[in-house]
Amino acid sequence: MLILTRKRSQSILIGDGIKITIIDVQGNQVRIGIEAPKDLTILREELISEVQEENLKALQVDPNALNKLGEVFIHKNAIPDGEK
Amino acid sequence: MIINTARFGNLQCNKEDIIVFPKGILGFPEEHEFVLLRDVIQAPFAWLQSVTTPHLAFVVLDPWVVCSDYQLDVSKEVEERLDIKRKEEVMTLGIVVIPENPEKMTINLRAPIVINIEKKLGEQIILSCEKYSIRYPILGSK
Numbered sequence: 001m002l003i004l005t006r007k008r009s010q011s012i013l014i015g016d017g018i019k020i021t022i023i024d025v026q027g028n029q030v031r032i033g034i035e036a037p038k039d040l041t042i043l044r045e046e047l048i049s050e051v052q053e054e055n056l057k058a059l060q061v062d063p064n065a066l067n068k069l070g071e072v073f074i075h076k077n078a079i080p081d082g083e084k
Numbered sequence: 085m086i087i088n089t090a091r092f093g094n095l096q097c098n099k100e101d102i103i104v105f106p107k108g109i110l111g112f113p114e115e116h117e118f119v120l121l122r123d124v125i126q127a128p129f130a131w132l133q134s135v136t137t138p139h140l141a142f143v144v145l146d147p148w149v150v151c152s153d154y155q156l157d158v159s160k161e162v163e164e165r166l167d168i169k170r171k172e173e174v175m176t177l178g179i180v181v182i183p184e185n186p187e188k189m190t191i192n193l194r195a196p197i198v199i200n201i202e203k204k205l206g207e208q209i210i211l212s213c214e215k216y217s218i219r220y221p222i223l224g225s226k
Contacts, residue, residue, distance in 0.1 A: 038157075039160050039161075047210060048210065051111075051208075052111030054192055054219070055112070055179060058181045058192075059142065062186075065186040065189075066182060069126045069189075072223065073126065073129075073186075073223070
């Protein structure tokens with residue numbers, strides 16, 4: 001891994017299209033600005049495990065809740081004023 | 085062909101209906117084949133059922149049903165992997181979490197499933213856009 005030391009407002013360039021700037025440093029938090037081609041996906045790494053956990057959670061569907069799905073969904077969406 | 089499912093027993097399916105996920109679904113990298121089942125659940129919901137694992141099925145929903153200004157930015161890489169040439173080929177689904185109290189159900193708008201319906205190729209992508217929640221309340225946040 002390449003390790004560089006940067007101060008606030010200093011930047012790093014990666015290739016032609018990517019610029020990473022240290023915006024602010026406070027305690028153990030660093031704010032980073034990223035300029036990159038729009039097409040590039042930039043993610044916080046932990047997002048992937050969050051999505052994996054959410055997918056796992058999605059498998060546990062309560063059968064009773066499932067039966068009430070139509071009732072709940074259509075009631076709230078198709079006739080939003082009806083519940084008052 | 086017959087697909088064995090935990091919720092619906094054995095289902096007759098056409099081979100052409102199988103959607104291939106070359107990278108699986110996040111957390112399930114070995115699951116490459118799914119079918120979309122619409123007539124066994126209240127519309128507009130659908131089930132995305134694994135062809136190979138009977139208990140593996142997700143409730144899914146078109147994200148625009150709950151978020152009319154939803155913006156889907158599909159990267160060039162994904163377009164290439166899914167062989168997407170035209171917008172009309174794309175179907176987008178959000179995975180739904182239904183807890184005991186269905187009023188609290190949520191949809192994952194941050195990591196939608198993108199499917200090329202013509203070529204039957206799919207992938208779960210993660211959008212860069214921070215404003216889309218992994219747990220967006222389908223029935224509002226009250």
